[in-house]
Amino acid sequence: MPTFEEAKRKVAELVVAKGFGNTAREVPNKLLFAFIELGEAGDSWKKGKPPGETIEELIDVIFYVLDASRLIDPRANLDEVFEKKLTKNLARPPRYGEAFREKLGS
Numbered sequence: 333m334p335t336f337e338e339a340k341r342k343v344a345e346l347v348v349a350k351g352f353g354n355t356a357r358e359v360p361n362k363l364l365f366a367f368i369e370l371g372e373a374g375d376s377w378k379k380g381k382p383p384g385e386t387i388e389e390l391i392d393v394i395f396y397v398l399d400a401s402r403l404i405d406p407r408a409n410l411d412e413v414f415e416k417k418l419t420k421n422l423a424r425p426p427r428y429g430e431a432f433r434e435k436l437g438s
């Protein structure tokens with residue numbers, strides 16, 4: 333089971349091996365492709381495709397997110413960032429970020 337950092341290295345190897353863009357200039361495209369793959373996941377789910385197909389589209393999203401992250405900052409350790417962000421979110425109140433529910437009375 334790879335860590336985020338291991339997965340990021342594998343995606344980088346794939347990008348180089350297949351000749352895809354490999355500079356920070358490509359970041360907007362990588363992020364756009366992540367959104368496109370997310371749309372493919374939504375479409376797959378909406379059409380009742382086998383769960384495995386929807387999950388594979390979500391993995392495509394992760395590929396682009398990992399790829400964009402290393403081009404944005406090659407020194408960022410995603411395993412550390414993940415743990416730090418998880419700790420931060422766990423310290424937040426229940427259903428944080430859903431203040432709109434109080435306004436709606438729901």
Ligand SMILES: [Mg+2]
Binds near residue numbers: 369372389392
């Ligand atoms: Mg796809």
